[in-house]
Amino acid sequence: MHIFILGIDVAKAKLDCALRLPxxxxxxxxxxxxxxxxxxxxxxxxxxxxxxxxx
Incomplete structure (x- = not known):
């Protein structure tokens, strides 16, 4: 099973997302x-x- 890691920097207007692929x-x-x-x-x-x- 592959595991992905998602990081989200939450701000009022937007979300900055980073996804680490397997x-x-x-x-x-x-x-x-x-x-x-x-x-x-x-x-x-x-x-x-x-x-x-x-x-």
Missing amino acids: NGKIRSKSIENNHQGFKVLMQWLAKHEAINIHV
């Missing part, structure tokens, strides 16, 4: 801190097939 590479994304931004985050995680995530 191969050690880091992917980052900045999203709005609202309902639409949460949808974008979920789609981004699905794109990377991130199922087992440690936050």
